[in-house]
Amino acid sequence: MDATVLHAPGDIRLEQVPDPQIMAPTDAVVRVVASCVCGSDLWPYRGISRVSRPRRIGHEFIGVVEEVGGEVSTVRPGDFVITPFLWSDNTCAHCTAGMQSACANGGGFGGPDRDGNMVDGCQGEYVRVPLADGTLVTTPGQPDEALLPSLLTLTDVMATGWHAAVSARVRPGATVVIVGDGAVGLCGVLSAAQQGAGRVIAMSRHADRQAVATEFGATDIVAERGPEGVARIMELTDGIGADAVLECVGTKESMEQAFASARPGSMVGFVGVPHGAEAPMGQMFNRNVGLAGGMAPVRGYLDELLPLVLEGQINPGRVFDSTVPLAQVADAYRAMDERAAIKVMLRP
Amino acid sequence: MDATVLHAPGDIRLEQVPDPQIMAPTDAVVRVVASCVCGSDLWPYRGISRVSRPRRIGHEFIGVVEEVGGEVSTVRPGDFVITPFLWSDNTCAHCTAGMQSACANGGGFGGPDRDGNMVDGCQGEYVRVPLADGTLVTTPGQPDEALLPSLLTLTDVMATGWHAAVSARVRPGATVVIVGDGAVGLCGVLSAAQQGAGRVIAMSRHADRQAVATEFGATDIVAERGPEGVARIMELTDGIGADAVLECVGTKESMEQAFASARPGSMVGFVGVPHGAEAPMGQMFNRNVGLAGGMAPVRGYLDELLPLVLEGQINPGRVFDSTVPLAQVADAYRAMDERAAIKVMLRP
Incomplete structure (x- = not known):
């Protein structure tokens, strides 16, 4: 089959690799219907994270189950599934406490x-x-093509943004x-x-992203x-600061911006991989x-988020x-790297 | 009057200083009935915090109002009062949100x-x-001598321990x-x-402190x-870690211990001044x-904690x-510094 391999910073290729096989009775093999490039894929692509040897990459996809191992009972060949960016047993103490991203037996795609x-x-x-069984979540029947982008966001970015808001303890009416x-x-x-925020202040300098932010519910944009950004936030909040702040980048500057925007007694919810x-x-x-904050327990949030997408209440696929x-795929990485695209979907 | 002055690390003296006077119409002058030495007083005493010139010290006391300014309306001469370790207006946006320790108009004792x-x-x-008006909280009548130690803890250490537990989000039944x-x-x-914890694991190597911890509700002691401390916590929690961790020291080692003891998805509540x-x-x-965590909003917690002390439900004065x-006073600092005493009360 074809799959993406990162050889070195900036050197991303689609190559022939062996078709996956069931290796453990708890495995499933899933045909990819759509995958995508994540902001965190750009860290190794840019050489900020080390790339010591060629490696398979990508951790977000939706698809159709092709084959299952003998002990798999909750999904069957033909099922359409959402795949959290980390696999987990969903039965260990961490999973049952809702923290599937710390599953005692789990791991990530592209790893062992x-x-x-x-x-x-x-x-x-x-x-x-x-x-x-612990990882995949099925949709009722085969979803419409129009729903695929939003379903794909549930594997990572939408669940991760949700986690930032949960971690920052967004309350109804909050700024x-x-x-x-x-x-x-x-x-x-x-x-x-x-989650009921009364005022949603998006920090963005790009017109296309500002437009999506506004569509998503931003009441104010700070460019x-x-x-200057901190001064603007203070001006918008009568000098008090925000009730909750979501840090979705991971750099020194973004974290400083986040803390400087937060009022005393509030929380910064952070989901950008710290760099x-x-x-x-x-x-x-x-x-x-x-x-x-940290790595979102996607599997846990899917119970809440999947119905919102299926019922059309949210459209994160935007x-x-x-x-x-x-x-x-190499063009997709380049577009993301140059910020020519917000997020690029890949169709096999 | 007599008051304590820290001249240099290790050099603490009781000296004659001017009697305080009402300087603003919102001031009160309070006669000290009991004060004490705080663990955080030891940072400058030990020279870990800089002491560039002689300074007045101490931020915990209870006493009787002697005189009030013309705009003070909630306390009168003769009232017995609890004094949070920070003064605050209790009306600004931070105070009304329950974060009096970040009062827009507040400050600390020994400062301007x-x-x-x-x-x-x-x-x-x-x-x-x-x-x-925003700072002092009166007791109903003059309290019994036996209650003074517990009332004195409400000015800082009890409210600070409470804040650690609130910040760590201790839930009923939690470890x-x-x-x-x-x-x-x-x-x-x-x-x-x-706050309802089901299991309370106190980390302590000192028999006298272990005894107080047990009296206060510790179910397990880890020496x-x-x-080795981390391994013991993991052993006690079936390898999962604690549901909430209170970091009450402020050093590199104590913070490492705290994080290593915390289960995924939990919070470390920290109240030790970071050093x-x-x-x-x-x-x-x-x-x-x-x-x-951080500096406890004592004024806010007093509404909840003072009744617990007055009704005898808690006895933090232990x-x-x-x-x-x-x-x-110099002996008191020495005893605290050498850990010969847990906490020393000073009676004028």
């Missing part, structure tokens, strides 16, 4: 399973999914600031609005950054601003502004 | 008031209290680990138990530290362990294992 066998990256034609206008930040805007971001201990202590054939 | 006039430290005979066996840590044990403590961003992200006359 419990037996040491490599799991496929998701930017390909087929993927072997370990612990299928919420979202730092970051990538797909996750935009889904954070949608999540804050959906300024740094000290230089630090927690300002003194500021946190003196102003009682907390920090929580973050996809480009779709290309899998064969053009 | 809004007009730039220095406010007394509390280890003395009298204290000028700014913003008396809670408390790092630190100073007065705040012990009050954290009491708070976790009072080990470092990797080398760092937030482990990668660990927080990968395991979804949050961090919140943390005082020594009482000395104010004249022996």
Whole structure:
């Protein structure tokens, strides 16, 4: 089959790799209907994360079950499934507490399973999914083509934006600031609005992203950054700061922006993979601003989010502004890297 | 009057200073009935915080109102009062949101008031209290002598331990680990138990403190530290970790212990003034362990805590294992510094 391999920073290729096989009785093999490039894929692509050898890449996809192992009981060949970006047993103590992203037996796509066998990256034609019963969530029947973008966001970015809002403890009526206008930040805007925020302030300098933010429920857009951005937030909040802040980037600057925007007693919900971001201990202590978040427990949130998509209450698929054939995966990375696209869908 | 002055690390003296006077119409002058030495007073005493010139010290006291300014309406001369360790207007946006420790117009004892006039430290005979209406809380009548230790803890350590438990989101039935066996840590044990924790694990190596912890509701004592301490916590929690962790020290080691004890999805509530403590961003992200806390909004918690003390439901005054006359304040610091005492009360 064809699958994407990152050889070195900037060197991404579609290559022939072995077709996946059931290797454990808890596996499923799923045919990819749509996958995509994640902002976090850009860290190794840009060489900010180390790439020591060629590696399979991609962790977001939806598809149709092709084959299941002997112990799989909740999905069958032909089922359309949503695949959280981490696989999990959904039965361990962490999973049952709703923290499936810390599953005692789980792992990520492109990495090893419990037996040491490599799991496929998701930017390909087929993927072997370990612990299928604990990981995959089926849709009722085959979804309409028009729903695919939104369903695909549920595998990561929408659930991650949701996690930022949950971690920041967004409350009905709250004033919420979202730092970051990538797909996750935009889904954070949608999540804050959906969770009842009264005022949703999106920080974005790009007209196309501002438009999506507004469509997703942003009541205010702040284009300024740094000290000017902080001054603007303070002006909008009568000098008080936001009740909740979503940090959806992971850099030093974005984390500083987040803490400077937060009122005393509030929380910063962070979901951007930390790359230089630090927690300002003194500021946190003196102003009682907390920090929580991390890798979203997607499997747990799907029970709540999938119905919202199926019923048309949210349309997070709007973050996809480009779709290309899998064969053009290198173009997709380039577009994301140059911010020419918000998020690119790949169709095998 | 007599008051305590820190001249240099290790050099603490009781000296004659001017009697405080009403300087603003919102001031009160309060006669000190009892004050005490705080663990945080030891940072400058030990020279870990800089002492550039002689300074008045002490931020915990209870007493009787002596005189009030013309605009003070909620307390009168003769009233017995509890004094939060920070003064606040209790009307600004932060105060009304319950975060009085971030009052837009507030400050600390031993520092300047809004007009730039220095406010007394509390280890003395009298204290000028700014913003008396927003700061002081009266007791019904004059309390029994036996209640004084517990009332005194409400000015800081008990409210701070309570804040650690609130910040760590202790829930009924939860397993809670408390790092630190100073007065705040012990009050954290009491708070976790009072807030309904099912299992309260106190980390302490000292028999006298272990005894107080047990009296306060600790169900388990862990004497080990470092990797052995973490291993013991994991053993006690079936390898899962604690549902909530209270960090009541502020050092690098104590913060590491706290994070290593916390289960994925939980919170570390931190109230030890950070001295080398760092937030482990990668660990927080990968395991979804949050961090919140800081300077306790004592004024806000008093509404809840004062009745508990007056009705005899909690007895946090047990943390005082020594009482000395104010004249022996240097001995009190020495005893705290050498950990010969948990907490020392000073009586003018």
